[in-house]
Amino acid sequence: MPINKIIPSIDGAISDIRDGATIMIGYFGGPGEPPCWLIKALARKGVKDLTLISNMPGWGRTLIPVFAEKMKHLIKYPSWWDDPGLLVENGQIKKAICSWASGMTPSNVNDFEKRFRANEVELEMVPQGTLAERIRAGKANIPAFYVSTGVGTKAEDGKEARVFNGKKYLLEYALTADFALIHAHKADRWGNLVYQGTSRSFNATMAGAARVTIAEVDEIVELGEIDPEEVVTPAIYVDRIVVRPRDEVEKW
């Protein structure tokens, strides 16, 4: 039987995400990276007590317009841009593991920081490269590894240290999740993926690091249309594929 990972409905693709799940969301901080439609679907579903692994818990709908105003001389953002902040604002996130926790400036804080101050959410702030490598290690089933990042700082607190070649390193543990929600440009029905520009970022890192990886893509192509030399994420890391609704994408 032909392998077909394409799920016709976006809501259907996330129907088995339950309360208390750990989810990775591919994001750096701009509109190109996140799987906006999967995020909207998760917001509609309303599941709670999620642990979020993402570079940021997000600007959210509170700060995206502020950011858009600040950047309007350089770029017009799509009206459909949503980030994990939507889930924070919806009260669905219990804990975030991220590198960039707050908003832009102390006067422009995101909803996550407000909730953190009110003791409503937990935070584990991780240096960005360590976050990326912990996810990669999770994908590779390497339970832990050593890095020098964070030595001599607060990031060292409570961590095991070891000296290699006269230099101190910290033990960092792998991260895995129940679901990884990512965004890519093109997919075929097997799940081979290619990305566009810097929107690859954490999306390609997270693909395969969760029990189930769901890729939201701009376009689905026939097998063979993606040159094997150019596949970025091989099909093995992808479990489900959904396609963005073209009419909504083009609206902005």
Next chain:
Amino acid sequence: MVDKTRLDEQTMAFRVAKEFQDGMVVNLGVGIGTQCMNYVPEGREVLFHTENGALGLGPIVSSPEEADINLSNAGGQPVHRTPGMSFFSHDESFVMIRGKHVDMVVLGAMEVSEKGDLANWVLPGRGLGNIGGSMDLAVGAKKVVTVMTHTTRDGRPKILKQCSLPLTAPQCVSLIVTDIAVIEVSEKGLILKEIAPGWTPEEVQELTEPLLIMAPDLKEIEL
């Protein structure tokens, strides 16, 4: 209190960019860092790395018509595509950083100590702060250059004997460019190499907590 002309951000970026040597891979931090891209000295070719996954980054666009939502620098500013550039995942990007493949990083700073300790990610009492890629870059880049105003808004020195803020990384900074001076971090201490036009070494010292060693070839910053 000295009230003299200080270098503006563009001029500081111009001065930092003189550190870019031919063939270097340079990562630019958010803020003044990203502006350095506009001042690569004539005749030198430099590859810019951005932690969100690109090498050979082009300049920031000048209007929304040129912008692509899938191509930005670490500060989220849209940039141009250039021939020869490459894209990669976040884990790969930090392999480049952690693996010492990046020659230089230009980072903003809140405080730098005389030993080259850097603090740039959180101000106590002003929120959670953001680590981002700063800790990895401070540890991983072969050379760390910081760029900042010499003093805080209320006139206190930012170059200190010891940082008071939470550290990004200890003993990592090798050059400090400010709006009044260029200072090298050495094993002997901080060496005052260059001063902004109109300033005296004594005036710079007055705004710097640790004792500065005067470079034998101390000169005015060339603008």
